[in-house]
Structures are given as C-alpha cells and as structure tokens.
Amino acid sequence: MSAPASGPAASPAPAHSSASAYAPPIIKPTDLRGILRYVPRFKGQIFVLSLDGVIVADENFGNLLVDIAVLRSLDIKVVLVHGIGHQLEELSRQRGISISSIDGTGITDAATLDLAIRASARVSHLILEGLTQNSLKCAITNAVRSLPVGILRGVDQQHTGRVDRIDKVFLSQLIERDIVPIIQPIGYGPEGHSYRVNSDLLAAEVGEALGASKVIYLGALAGLEINGEIKRDLPVERLRLILKETPAQIAPAALSKAQNAVRALETGVARVHLVDGRAFDGLINEIFSNEGVGTLIYANEYQQIRQARRTDVRLIYNLTRAAVKREELLHRSQATIEKHVDQFYVFEIDENIIACVTLAFYADKPHLAEVGSLYVLPFYHNRGIGRKLIEYACLRAKEKGATHLLALSTQSYGFFTSVMNFEETGPEILPEARLKTYAESGRNPRVLIKTL
Numbered sequence: 001m002s003a004p005a006s007g008p009a010a011s012p013a014p015a016h017s018s019a020s021a022y023a024p025p026i027i028k029p030t031d032l033r034g035i036l037r038y039v040p041r042f043k044g045q046i047f048v049l050s051l052d053g054v055i056v057a058d059e060n061f062g063n064l065l066v067d068i069a070v071l072r073s074l075d076i077k078v079v080l081v082h083g084i085g086h087q088l089e090e091l092s093r094q095r096g097i098s099i100s101s102i103d104g105t106g107i108t109d110a111a112t113l114d115l116a117i118r119a120s121a122r123v124s125h126l127i128l129e130g131l132t133q134n135s136l137k138c139a140i141t142n143a144v145r146s147l148p149v150g151i152l153r154g155v156d157q158q159h160t161g162r163v164d165r166i167d168k169v170f171l172s173q174l175i176e177r178d179i180v181p182i183i184q185p186i187g188y189g190p191e192g193h194s195y196r197v198n199s200d201l202l203a204a205e206v207g208e209a210l211g212a213s214k215v216i217y218l219g220a221l222a223g224l225e226i227n228g229e230i231k232r233d234l235p236v237e238r239l240r241l242i243l244k245e246t247p248a249q250i251a252p253a254a255l256s257k258a259q260n261a262v263r264a265l266e267t268g269v270a271r272v273h274l275v276d277g278r279a280f281d282g283l284i285n286e287i288f289s290n291e292g293v294g295t296l297i298y299a300n301e302y303q304q305i306r307q308a309r310r311t312d313v314r315l316i317y318n319l320t321r322a323a324v325k326r327e328e329l330l331h332r333s334q335a336t337i338e339k340h341v342d343q344f345y346v347f348e349i350d351e352n353i354i355a356c357v358t359l360a361f362y363a364d365k366p367h368l369a370e371v372g373s374l375y376v377l378p379f380y381h382n383r384g385i386g387r388k389l390i391e392y393a394c395l396r397a398k399e400k401g402a403t404h405l406l407a408l409s410t411q412s413y414g415f416f417t418s419v420m421n422f423e424e425t426g427p428e429i430l431p432e433a434r435l436k437t438y439a440e441s442g443r444n445p446r447v448l449i450k451t452l
C-alpha cells in the first residue's frame with residue numbers, strides 16, 4: 001500500500017481472493033480526482049512491474065493489462081519483467097520431465113533450461129498479445145547480460161545465471177519511444193549462452209539500472225506476511241533486520257521477494273510493493289490509494305527529519321517567528337516550545353534546521369493525533385519538504401496507534417486538502433480540552449482530518 005503517499009481509494013478490492021471470487025467494484029468518476037493528484041508526481045517516472053508466471057495465467061491478467069495501459073496513459077514509464085515458475089511446472093508435468101529448480105535460484109540442468117526457454121517464450125507471447133489488445137507497443141528484449149552463477153559450496157549450478165549487466169541504453173531508448181520492454185527470466189552470456197535468472201532478482205536489478213522509482217512485484221500473495229500477519233507498510237531497515245536475525249518470521253513464499261526488495265531499495269529504488277496480481281484493481285489501488293491492498297516497503301526518505309532537542313528551541317522559535325507574525329502559525333513562546341519539545345520534528349539540510357512540524361496525541365482520544373506548526377523556510381518551498389514532514393508525521397502517528405490525523409490551519413488548508421489529502425471536518429471532532437484552546441485562540445482555523 002502507499003502509506004507515505006496517499007489518496008482516496010478507488011474501489012478497494014479484497015486482496016486475498018482471485019478475480020472470479022467477487023464482482024468488480026464500480027469506479028466512480030470522483031475517484032479520478034484522487035488519481036489525478038498523482039499524475040504530476042508520477043509523470044515520467046519508471047515503474048518496473050514484475051509479473052509472476054502464475055499471474056499471467058490468472059483470469060485477472062486481462063484486467064491487469066488494462067491497469068498497465070492506465071499507467072501508460074498517465075505517462076508513467078513501464079518495464080515488464082516476468083517469471084515462469086507456474087508454466088515451468090506445467091510443462092514439466094505435461095512432458096514428464098523433472099525440473100531441477102523452479103525459480104532459478106537452485107541448479108538449472110540442461111533439461112530445465114530447455115523447458116524454461118519454452119515457458120518463457122510462451123509467457124512473453126501472452127504478454128505481447130495482451131499488450132497488443134490494449135494498443136500498447138512492446139518488445140521482448142535481450143537486455144540482460146548474464147554470467148553463470150558457477151560453483152556454490154562445491155556444487156555446479158550449471159545453467160543458473162546471475163545478472164552481469166543490464167543494457168540501460170537499449171531499454172531507455174525503448175522507453176523513450178513509448179515501447180514497453182518485456183524482460184524474460186533468461187539472460188544471455190557474452191558467448192550467446194542462455195542462463196536461467198530468478199525474476200525477483202531481475203526486477204530488482206532492472207529497477208536499479210534504470211533508476212526506477214518503484215519495483216512492483218505482482219504475485220499470488222496478498223502481501224508480505226511476517227509472523228502470520230500481512231504487513232501493509234514497513235521501512236527497509238525493519239525488513240533488513242528481520243531477514244538477518246529472524247528470517248523464519250517471513251512466509252517462505254514471500255522470502256525471495258523480501259530479499260530482492262531490500263536489494264532494490266539499497267540500490268536506489270525508493271519504493272517496492274508486493275501486490276496480489278489476482279486481485280481486481282489491486283495494482284491501481286496499491287499505487288493510487290492508501291487502502292492497503294498489498295505491502296509497501298520504503299527506503300528511508302526521511303533521514304533529514306529528526307526529533308527536536310532542547311538545544312533546538314531557540315532555532316525553532318526564530319524559524320517560525322515570521323509565520324507567526326503573518327498569522328500562518330499559532331504563537332508559541334520559547335518556553336512553550338521547550339515544554340513541548342518532544343512533539344517537534346525538524347528537517348535539516350547541512351545541519352541547519354529549515355523546517356519543522358509538531359505531532360501531538362490526546363490522552364482521552366488515542367486514535368487521534370494532530371500535526372501543527374508546519375513551517376518550511378520560503379527558500380525551500382516546493383521541494384517536497386512540507387509533504388515529507390506530513391508523511392513522516394503520518395507514519396509516526398500510525399506507529400503509535402492513531403487512526404486519524406488532524407490539522408488545524410488558517411491559511412494553508414489548501415496544502416493539506418489538495419496535496420496531503422486531508423478533508424475538512426468540524427471542531428466537534430476535537431477532544432474537549434483541545435476544543436477549549438481552539439475556541440480561546442480566536443483564530444478560527446479550519447479543522448482537517450486524514451485517515452491513516
């Protein structure tokens with residue numbers, strides 16, 4: 001799901017069931033407003049979509065292709081990587097040939113490689129057919145240069161390959177010409193040999209090579225299951241730690257995707273999603289809503305944000321003074337800032353505080369949190385800092401159990417509603433003590449709320 005990025009849901013779908021299990025929800029014209037918000041943000045960005053073979057065989061595949069066409073129509077650049085596990089198993093059964101590794105992480109013997117090449121051709125062809133139906137130009141590529149994995153712990157992995165190099169120039173040329181590259185889980189050695197490559201790994205490598213902003217794994221999983229629970233969003237540091245210390249907590253079916261998600265995030269991809277490719281509207285909901293249909297794993301985009309310290313009090317006071325004068329912010333004395341310094345988060349550039357925000361909780365309404373004192377130095381406006389601070393506050397509030405975030409604003413309510421997807425509500429939502437200070441301030445701010 002898109003936790004830090006958010007927007008109204010376009011008809012959420014149950015993530016666990018396949019397309020046949022429920023009726024397609026109706027997308028309302030008003031949902032477009034939510035989606036349009038993302039258009040300037042995602043425009044021109046590269047999304048790597050990794051389709052497991054089982055998804056290409058699923059009856060929802062046709063809908064998924066329409067979703068891909070929607071992304072393209074919004075000028076999002078799409079690169080498709082596909083797997084073949086499902087088709088490989090099917091071929092093995094049909095032909096009575098046993099396979100040495102399904103997912104390309106173990107040994108690939110000659111017979112398995114032969115079946116993998118056939119399965120790959122079949123899957124790529126189905127994708128070609130489907131994209132053609134949606135009037136999208138595409139091309140199967142040989143952009144993955146591969147080398148044999150070689151001998152691991154004394155055992156020759158035979159035709160299993162690792163990614164040596166991705167031909168960025170070739171892929172970029174296709175993307176620039178509005179051609180969707182299709183990348184098979186077969187790499188080519190310099191001498192022309194074919195190698196079986198795991199598609200989860202491939203998607204991460206392609207994401208890195210192309211500077212993709214997202215890698216989206218579409219598999220037959222409702223998301224990343226940790227300790228029996230599907231996580232909706234988690235920072236890469238947490239996942240890295242779990243993989244290192246307690247990997248058994250991760251559902252075995254999701255392990256490869258989890259490992260490669262970390263790999264992608266460590267090499268510059270900002271977000272990795274695990275989405276159920278069988279769920280109607282799953283992909284679109286994951287990208288354009290905060291309704292949690294899959295799992296979002298995100299890199300630390302917030303390293304410039306930290307909790308304020310006592311030594312920051314004077315700086316925060318000076319930073320916000322101009323906005324207080326313009327009545328954009330509520331006046332807070334240095335003593336008040338000091339008293340509530342734990343509520344302040346600051347944004348630093350080169351160790352200078354250039355923005356701040358507060359996050360407060362109410363003892364009598366634990367599901368509510370409130371952001372305030374949002375201020376970005378004018379020189380730094382329109383660089384996404386205000387958004388990052390609010391997104392960060394959303395994550396912290398959610399971590400602490402809040403389900404809704406409030407903001408009281410006199411002049412920047414447009415920022416909260418248009419950019420951050422808050423909605424206007426009434427002051428009666430405020431806890432009693434807060435309602436009192438609200439009334440006493442005489443500022444009459446608009447009360448805005450956002451579901452976390």
Ligand SMILES: CC(C)(COP(=O)(O)OP(=O)(O)OC[C@H]1O[C@@H](n2cnc3c(N)ncnc32)[C@H](O)[C@@H]1OP(=O)(O)O)[C@@H](O)C(=O)NCCC(=O)NCCS
Pocket residue numbers: 040323328329372373374375376377380381382383384385386387388407408409410411412413414415416418419
């Ligand atoms: C509001 C504020 C925090 C935004 O910070 P920022 O770092 O410039 O914001 P971002 O870069 O994340 O977002 C910029 C987007 O917000 C929009 N935006 C900023 N202020 C807006 C407003 N008042 N109404 C509507 N949209 C607004 C910009 O037009 C821009 O939109 P775009 O991405 O479509 O181009 C900043 O303008 C500020 O500090 N204002 C003065 C203090 C204030 O009013 N704080 C709110 C107190 S509750």
